[in-house]
Amino acid sequence: MAATTSLERRRTLAVDSQAVARRFGARWVLRGVSLSVESGEVVGLLGSNGSGKSTLLRVLATLLRPNAGSATVGGCDVVRDPDGARRQLGFLAHAPGLYDDLTARENLRFAADMLGGSDRPIEPLLDRVGLGRAANDRVRGFSAGMQRRLALARLLLASPLVLLLDEPYSNLDVEGIALMNAVLQEHVARGGAAIVVLHELAPASGILHRTVTLENGRLDAPGVAV
Amino acid sequence: MAWQDDWRRVRAIAWKDLTTERRSKAGFSGVVAFGVSVLVLFGFALGPEAAALRDAASGVIWLTVLFAGVLAFNRSFQVELESGAIETLLLYPGPRWAIFSGKLLANLVFVGVLLSIVIGVGIVLFQVGIPEAWPALLGVLALGTVGLVSLGTFYGAMASRSRAREVLLPLLLFPMLVPVLLAAIQASRALLGGDVMTEAGAWIRLLLAFDVIFLVATHLAFGAIIEG
Numbered sequence: 182m183a184a185t186t187s188l189e190r191r192r193t194l195a196v197d198s199q200a201v202a203r204r205f206g207a208r209w210v211l212r213g214v215s216l217s218v219e220s221g222e223v224v225g226l227l228g229s230n231g232s233g234k235s236t237l238l239r240v241l242a243t244l245l246r247p248n249a250g251s252a253t254v255g256g257c258d259v260v261r262d263p264d265g266a267r268r269q270l271g272f273l274a275h276a277p278g279l280y281d282d283l284t285a286r287e288n289l290r291f292a293a294d295m296l297g298g299s300d301r302p303i304e305p306l307l308d309r310v311g312l313g314r315a316a317n318d319r320v321r322g323f324s325a326g327m328q329r330r331l332a333l334a335r336l337l338l339a340s341p342l343v344l345l346l347d348e349p350y351s352n353l354d355v356e357g358i359a360l361m362n363a364v365l366q367e368h369v370a371r372g373g374a375a376i377v378v379l380h381e382l383a384p385a386s387g388i389l390h391r392t393v394t395l396e397n398g399r400l401d402a403p404g405v406a407v
Numbered sequence: 408m409a410w411q412d413d414w415r416r417v418r419a420i421a422w423k424d425l426t427t428e429r430r431s432k433a434g435f436s437g438v439v440a441f442g443v444s445v446l447v448l449f450g451f452a453l454g455p456e457a458a459a460l461r462d463a464a465s466g467v468i469w470l471t472v473l474f475a476g477v478l479a480f481n482r483s484f485q486v487e488l489e490s491g492a493i494e495t496l497l498l499y500p501g502p503r504w505a506i507f508s509g510k511l512l513a514n515l516v517f518v519g520v521l522l523s524i525v526i527g528v529g530i531v532l533f534q535v536g537i538p539e540a541w542p543a544l545l546g547v548l549a550l551g552t553v554g555l556v557s558l559g560t561f562y563g564a565m566a567s568r569s570r571a572r573e574v575l576l577p578l579l580l581f582p583m584l585v586p587v588l589l590a591a592i593q594a595s596r597a598l599l600g601g602d603v604m605t606e607a608g609a610w611i612r613l614l615l616a617f618d619v620i621f622l623v624a625t626h627l628a629f630g631a632i633i634e635g
Contacts, residue, residue, distance in 0.1 A: 276491025294419035297412035
């Protein structure tokens with residue numbers, strides 16, 4: 182009975198990593214990380230510099246293959262079915278990943294085309310992130326905060342099940358932080374899940390359901406409820 | 408429909424690359440200026456004799472396009488490295504070959520325009536006449552461009568992961584391009600010399616065979632090299 186319940190729980194997990202390990206050269210950056218995130222949950226991932234937070238996110242985002250262990254995103258294995266996993270996730274990295282010589286609208290139009298399907302709403306998203314008036318401006322002239330907002334709009338364009346956010350509050354002003362939190366709240370209200378890498382808890386207070394801490398590539402606790 | 412989504416991705420990448428190139432100040436004009444300079448330097452090196460210039464014209468034009476093309480292939484993935492766009496590109500769903508096809512399409516347009524300009528300048532500088540078999544010559548130019556661009560785009564992607572990409576790309580590309588360049592130069596020379604498809608035909612068939620091999624191989628292998 183207990184085994185069946187555990188199996189059912191794993192089926193509903195938005196993110197499920199089991200003993201994930203990853204090394205760069207001889208240095209192990211992740212040493213058997215097991216982390217599960219359920220739908221409707223926002224998990225804060227804490228840890229000192231070089232503890233493996235970004236590496237874990239990049240493994241979950243299919244950008245790095247784990248050397249050992251397994252991970253699923255939205256039920257899709259990140260190694261065996263990376264394309265399926267990519268359809269379930271949105272990843273906000275340190276770098277915004279935008280094209281400087283395209284306008285804000287063109288960047289989103291490009292993302293919409295790459296995501297496939299048709300008629301993804303671009304104008305409402307630009308308004309939502311406060312870039313409606315800058316829609317026809319080239320990204321080259323944007324501040325770091327504006328680029329962060331545009332990257333957030335691109336993330337929302339895909340309507341992913343799982344958001345993987347690497348220090349999402351960096352470069353954002355007070356209004357931007359409130360916007361990021363509102364987006365996260367709406368996301369989990371729709372049944373989505375998120376893992377948020379943080380250096381400080383303050384900007385995300387009231388949003389996180391629990392925090393976990395990575396140190397030397399290991400999760401030092403199963404999770405602390407916030 | 409999956410194929411419609413894939414075609415949309417191919418077009419999106421080609422449009423994005425060409426738009427970025429058109430808007431960047433130093434991009435295309437710099438490559439063209441470099442190509443014309445190489446052509447003029449070859450002209451000086453060959454001397455003033457008209458027959459020698461005409462005889463060398465096809466080789467000089469193809470080598471000029473190769474040298475200028477290397478700059479374009481490096482730039483093709485440089486734009487993805489800026490602001491971490493390469494990772495964002497890899498996070499989109501869909502097959503990896505669609506990314507390669509989009510890049511290839513943009514580079515074909517880029518190198519095609521470059522080749523047109525280089526040929527225009529080359530005709531004047533090297534005193535080359537338009538041959539009777541000009542449609543066949545156009546075919547050779549198209550086939551040579553496809554071979555050059557498919558390998559150039561592929562190795563541009565491979566070299567983009569290295570810090571020494573400017574040096575690495577020609578080192579990887581030039582040896583692999585020998586059969587395409589040889590066939591393109593020999594076929595062009597034969598047609599410019601008035602050959603009505605006797606000698607040129609064999610070179611064109613060879614060029615076609617290498618194009619097919621390179622197009623298929625690069626599309627299949629792109630996923631492995633871009634994900635590292």
